[in-house]
Amino acid sequence: MNNGQMYQYYRPVFAKENCVGCHNALEGQGFDPLSSGGTIEPLRPGDLMALIQVSIPNGPTQAAVMKYWSMLLAVAIITTFLAMIAFYVTIRYVIVRPLRHLRSVSEAITQGDISKRAKLNTRDEFELLANAFNRMLGHLVAIQDELRDVNADLDLKLDELAQLNMQLYEMNRIKSDFMATMSHELRTPLNSILGFSDVLASIDSLDEKQRRYVHNIQRSGRMLLEMINNILDLAKMEAGRMEIRPAxxxxxxxxxxxxxxxxxxxxxxxxxxxxxxxxxxxxxxxxxxxxxxxxxxxxxxxxxxxxxxxxxxxxxxxxxxxxxxxxxxxxxxxxxxxxxxxxxxxxxxxxxxxxxxxxxxxxxxxxxxxxxxxxxxxxxxxxxxxxxxxxxxxxxxxxxxxxxxxxxxxxxxxxxxxxxxxxxxxxxxxxxxxxxxxxxxxxxxxxxxxx
CATH class of the missing domain: 3.30.565.10 (Histidine kinase-like ATPase, C-terminal domain)
Known part of the structure; x- marks a missing residue:
């Protein structure tokens, strides 16, 4: 390129066999192509005969290249934009729309509307997913109905059990209160029996058989007193009447x-x-x-x-x-x-x-x-x-x-x-x-x- 204005192309021309024969023949005839009157030297194959120069202006070429790149960039931008539009439409109607439908059905079910069902006719995996979702929902509704029936029966049983527990607790409370308040009444006659048995045991005129009877009365009475004391103590504890007096x-x-x-x-x-x-x-x-x-x-x-x-x-x-x-x-x-x-x-x-x-x-x-x-x-x-x-x-x-x-x-x-x-x-x-x-x-x- 010459100063950015012209494209210069140079190509050398070398002598061949046919060129040598022709050139040397002219020299023998005394032909001088040079205006200066010089002689033509003999040529040999491969000698430089001439130099070809081609000059092309730079402006038109640069304009054509810029036009080509501008057209290529415009086509690329338009193609990308159209591809994005096509991708958006595909995503919106093929993927997003079924997902939004499934989400709306799920939200409705979450709010208590179990009559909702997914309806998709896309003939693809989303339709299969919607059908599986509907089957799962139907199964859950059936289980919920069964649980509702079971809970109703359980509530009845719990009510019956609660009433029975209240009756048992009331009976247990009455028993504990009765035993706790009957301490003196139960011990007094038994202490009298033990006291009179001690008096009988002190009589010297008793024979062996009578003394054995008195001994049986004393032993059985003490065992009964111990059992009564234990029951009364436990009743006091359950009734909250057991006093603690540290010293x-x-x-x-x-x-x-x-x-x-x-x-x-x-x-x-x-x-x-x-x-x-x-x-x-x-x-x-x-x-x-x-x-x-x-x-x-x-x-x-x-x-x-x-x-x-x-x-x-x-x-x-x-x-x-x-x-x-x-x-x-x-x-x-x-x-x-x-x-x-x-x-x-x-x-x-x-x-x-x-x-x-x-x-x-x-x-x-x-x-x-x-x-x-x-x-x-x-x-x-x-x-x-x-x-x-x-x-x-x-x-x-x-x-x-x-x-x-x-x-x-x-x-x-x-x-x-x-x-x-x-x-x-x-x-x-x-x-x-x-x-x-x-x-x-x-x-x-x-x-x-x-x-």
């Missing part, structure tokens, strides 16, 4: 007194009763009567289930700010599956050995002793646990705060859910039938036989 006292004196009271029964069965109390214990600030009752029930339970020649050990320790009262025995033990139900009212563990042999001895009692211990520990802000092995013995561990906070003592409320909990437990089949309130011993049967 300072010496735990050593209480333990020794209770063990001395239980020692005649243990010696009668040739059971060794050991007491291990930590020395130099400070005064205990608790309800002395309730602590005595806890220890008395544990000792009675241990003597009852320990065979002749066994061992009962009472251990008292102060661990931190707590009193630890532990009663161990070498009795029949408690099966693992019974270690929780023994703290329920009117329940006793199964009297069977690991080998499957039934223990021959029958144990008296109402099944309230350990449940009372559990409730008393709860009222005293403590707890009771048990470790046992069937056929090897049991260890009951009571943990109570060494100093009971008087401000923390609350009057126990009537536990309205107890009846419902028992019904739920019965419905789950989680408990066995309650033990009878009294299980007679061999001595009791002999007394009955004598009567």
């Amino acid at each position: 300072d006292f010496r735990i050593e004196q209480v333990v020794h007194a209770q063990c001395d009271m239980a020692r005649p029964l243990s010696e009668k069965k040739n059971i060794e009763l050991q007491v291990d109390i930590q020395p130099d214990l400070p005064p205990l600030f608790q309800d002395q009567n309730r602590v005595q009752q806890i220890l008395n029930n544990l000792l009675s339970n241990a003597i009852k289930f320990t065979p002749e020649g066994g061992l009962i050990r009472v251990v008292v320790r102060k661990e931190g700010d707590n009193l630890v009262l532990q009663v161990s025995d070498t009795g029949v033990g408690i099966a693992e599956e019974d270690r929780q139900i023994i703290f329920e009212k009117f329940r006793q563990g199964r009297t069977a050995m690991p080998s499957g042999d039934a223990i021959k001895r029958e144990y008296p009692g109402s099944g309230l002793g350990l449940s009372i211990v559990k409730e008393l520990c709860r009222l005293l802000h403590g707890d009771v646990t048990v470790e046992s092995e069937l056929g090897r013995g049991s260890t009951f561990r009571v943990v109570l705060p060494w100093k009971l906070d008087p401000e923390a003592i609350e009057v126990p409320e009537r536990r309205e859910g107890s009846v419902q909990e028992q019904l739920a437990r019965f419905a789950r089949g989680g408990t066995r039938p309650m033990a009878p309130l009294g299980t007679s011993t061999a001595d009791d049967r002999s007394a009955e036989d004598e009567v």
Whole structure:
């Protein structure tokens, strides 16, 4: 390109064989093509003969190129715009429109209009999706109708059960109130019977048979009094009438007194009763009567289930700010599956050995002793646990705060859910039938036989 104005094209012309022959022939004839009068030199093949020059203006060429690129760019822009329009129309009517229809149907169903159905005739996957959506909706409507019927039946059953629970709770409340208010009326005649039996026992003129009868009256009366006291105490707890009166006292004196009271029964069965109390214990600030009752029930339970020649050990320790009262025995033990139900009212563990042999001895009692211990520990802000092995013995561990906070003592409320909990437990089949309130011993049967 010459200064951007012209396109210059140059091409050399070289001599060939035919050119050499022709050129050299002219030279032999004295022909001089040059105006200067010079001679023509002989040519050889390949010599430069001439130079061809072609000149083309630059302006028209540039104009044609610019026109071509402008047309190409315009076509590209128009094609892209048309493609975008076509893509938008395709997306809108092929994809967006069915999706909007499905969304509107879903929103209508969400607002409660279950009569809505998806209607698409696109003959593609969206139509298949709409049909599947309609089938799913129909299935859900059918399930909803079934659930509505089931809920209606369930509401009727719940109403019946609620009425039954209210009746049972009212009956249980009446029973608890009656037992709690009949404490004096029940104890007074029984105390009179025991008092007159003591008077009869002091008469020297009784023969052996009469003295045995009096002894049977005393023993049966005391057993009945103990059962009545347990039932009344439990009724007071359920009625919220059990009072807690903490005061300072010496735990050593209480333990020794209770063990001395239980020692005649243990010696009668040739059971060794050991007491291990930590020395130099400070005064205990608790309800002395309730602590005595806890220890008395544990000792009675241990003597009852320990065979002749066994061992009962009472251990008292102060661990931190707590009193630890532990009663161990070498009795029949408690099966693992019974270690929780023994703290329920009117329940006793199964009297069977690991080998499957039934223990021959029958144990008296109402099944309230350990449940009372559990409730008393709860009222005293403590707890009771048990470790046992069937056929090897049991260890009951009571943990109570060494100093009971008087401000923390609350009057126990009537536990309205107890009846419902028992019904739920019965419905789950989680408990066995309650033990009878009294299980007679061999001595009791002999007394009955004598009567």
